[in-house]
Amino acid sequence: MGRWEPGARERLQRAALELYVERGFEQTTVAEITNRAGLTERTFFRHFADKREVLFYGQAELLETGVYAIAGASETTAPLAAVVEALQLIAARFEERRESARQRQTVIAANPGLQERELLKLASLASAMADALRGRGVAEPTASLAAEAGVAVFKVAFEHWIGEPGERTLSDLIRDSLDHLRAATAG
Amino acid sequence: MGRWEPGARERLQRAALELYVERGFEQTTVAEITNRAGLTERTFFRHFADKREVLFYGQAELLETGVYAIAGASETTAPLAAVVEALQLIAARFEERRESARQRQTVIAANPGLQERELLKLASLASAMADALRGRGVAEPTASLAAEAGVAVFKVAFEHWIGEPGERTLSDLIRDSLDHLRAATAG
Numbered sequence: 001m002g003r004w005e006p007g008a009r010e011r012l013q014r015a016a017l018e019l020y021v022e023r024g025f026e027q028t029t030v031a032e033i034t035n036r037a038g039l040t041e042r043t044f045f046r047h048f049a050d051k052r053e054v055l056f057y058g059q060a061e062l063l064e065t066g067v068y069a070i071a072g073a074s075e076t077t078a079p080l081a082a083v084v085e086a087l088q089l090i091a092a093r094f095e096e097r098r099e100s101a102r103q104r105q106t107v108i109a110a111n112p113g114l115q116e117r118e119l120l121k122l123a124s125l126a127s128a129m130a131d132a133l134r135g136r137g138v139a140e141p142t143a144s145l146a147a148e149a150g151v152a153v154f155k156v157a158f159e160h161w162i163g164e165p166g167e168r169t170l171s172d173l174i175r176d177s178l179d180h181l182r183a184a185t186a187g
Numbered sequence: 188m189g190r191w192e193p194g195a196r197e198r199l200q201r202a203a204l205e206l207y208v209e210r211g212f213e214q215t216t217v218a219e220i221t222n223r224a225g226l227t228e229r230t231f232f233r234h235f236a237d238k239r240e241v242l243f244y245g246q247a248e249l250l251e252t253g254v255y256a257i258a259g260a261s262e263t264t265a266p267l268a269a270v271v272e273a274l275q276l277i278a279a280r281f282e283e284r285r286e287s288a289r290q291r292q293t294v295i296a297a298n299p300g301l302q303e304r305e306l307l308k309l310a311s312l313a314s315a316m317a318d319a320l321r322g323r324g325v326a327e328p329t330a331s332l333a334a335e336a337g338v339a340v341f342k343v344a345f346e347h348w349i350g351e352p353g354e355r356t357l358s359d360l361i362r363d364s365l366d367h368l369r370a371a372t373a374g
Contacts, residue, residue: 080371115310116303123306144343145368152335156328181332184267185372 009047009057011037016054017100020107025051025114055104055114059121062090063128070132079138083129083150084178091154091170098170102162126151153177196234196244198224203241204287207294212238212301242291242301246308249277250315257319266325270316270337271365278341278357285357289349313338340364 015037019028030051034041048054069086077085094101108114130147138146157173168176202224206215217238221228235241256273264272281288295301317334325333344360355363 078371112307116307119306119310120299120303123302141343141347141364141367142371144346145339145364146371148339148343149336149368149372152332152339156331156335159331160328177328177332180328181336182372184265184329184333185336185369 008037008039008043012039012044012047013054013057014100016051017103017107020055021103025107025111052114052117055107056117056121062093063125065089065093066125067128067132070129071135073136079133079136079142079146080150082133082136083146084153084174086129087150087154088171088174091157091174094158094170098161101158105162122151122155149181153181195224195226195230199226199231199234200241200244201287203238204290204294207242208290212294212298239301239304242294243304243308249280250312252276252280253312254315254319257316258322260323266320266323266329266333267337269320269323270333271340271361273316274337274341275358275361278344278361281345281357285348288345292349309338309342336368340368 012033016028016033019032019036023032028051030041030044033051033054034044048057066086066089069089070082073082073085108118126144126147129150130144133143133146134140153174154177157170157177160177161168161170161173199220203215203220206219206223210219215238217228217231220238220241221231235244253273253276256276257269260269260272295305313331313334316337317331320330320333321327340361341364344357344364347364348355348357348360
């Protein structure tokens with residue numbers, strides 16, 4: 001088996017997700033994942049530190065995407081609008097992967113330790129976006145509130161996108177969620 | 188030493204917090220906590236499952252406070268207003284304990300595992316308040332958004348209250364934080 005397996009990471013992710021759904025996260029071993037993917041454990045550990053990281057791979061990039069988008073937003077863009085634009089860029093990466101996003105959410109919802117991890121990632125995203133807003137000269141508490149409110153909008157939209165059998169895109173649900181937040185705060 | 192030590196829980200909490208600040212959470216043992224408090228380990232475990240629970244004691248009550256307040260809000264109260272009223276009741280329990288709240292935050296900020304735990308508690312609060320809103324007939328996604336936005340308002344106010352040396356009350360900072368959120372979402 002060659003050192004560089006094309007598509008190895010994706011195969012490992014797919015196999016891991018399937019096994020986590022079938023048997024539970026705790027019960028699944030790295031050996032079972034590599035067996036199903038037809039790859040070696042060595043290859044697994046070239047891509048992931050442990051079986052938990054399979055679920056959180058790529059989140060550093062998402063965070064960077066968000067931060068760069070805010071830093072690069074036009075000067076006249078309001079703080080919350082800049083945050084939502086950034087989250088729309090992040091959302092675009094999920095649109096084609098609804099089924100695996102759904103499987104991932106099922107696994108995370110069943111395990112408090114994974115839920116805590118997921119919440120920390122979301123909190124890190126909010127915190128990094130608040131930083132990026134301050135870098136644009138937005139004062140506190142507006143920077144933190146815009147970032148936290150944006151993440152709330154994203155979170156609620158994401159849950160609906162995963163949970164509902166409809167045809168609406170994540171992007172559309174984010175716009176909708178933002179409209180509802182505006183109505184709720186104006187009320 | 189008698190079975191019922193008056194004020195034992197508070198003494199253990201105070202001793203634990205001091206030690207967590209001085210030596211770090213990981214480095215502190217239950218034996219050190221009980222030594223400093225002048226109590227036995229048996230007494231410790233009558234009050235807390237482990238040394239982590241000392242930091243999260245009473246959170247189930249806070250959650251209940253929030254849920255009951257929303258259920259009991261007047262019929263004409265808008266969803267976000269009901270959430271913020273509930274959070275003001277929760278805030279009232281903290282006003283007299285700013286110094287210990289500050290110490291607690293220092294300990295949590297230094298330990299990712301504790302941060303994850305804290306975020307899960309906040310997420311549980313948001314989720315329980317969204318449930319309480321749905322119980323009042325508030326539809327989705329407004330129920331979830333009002334609850335998440337309220338928790339964001341609380342979180343930002345709490346961080347300022349703990350971080351700033353000023354004289355403003357937590358209650359006042361929550362009102363201020365809500366005004367800023369309204370401005371940011373109207374913008």
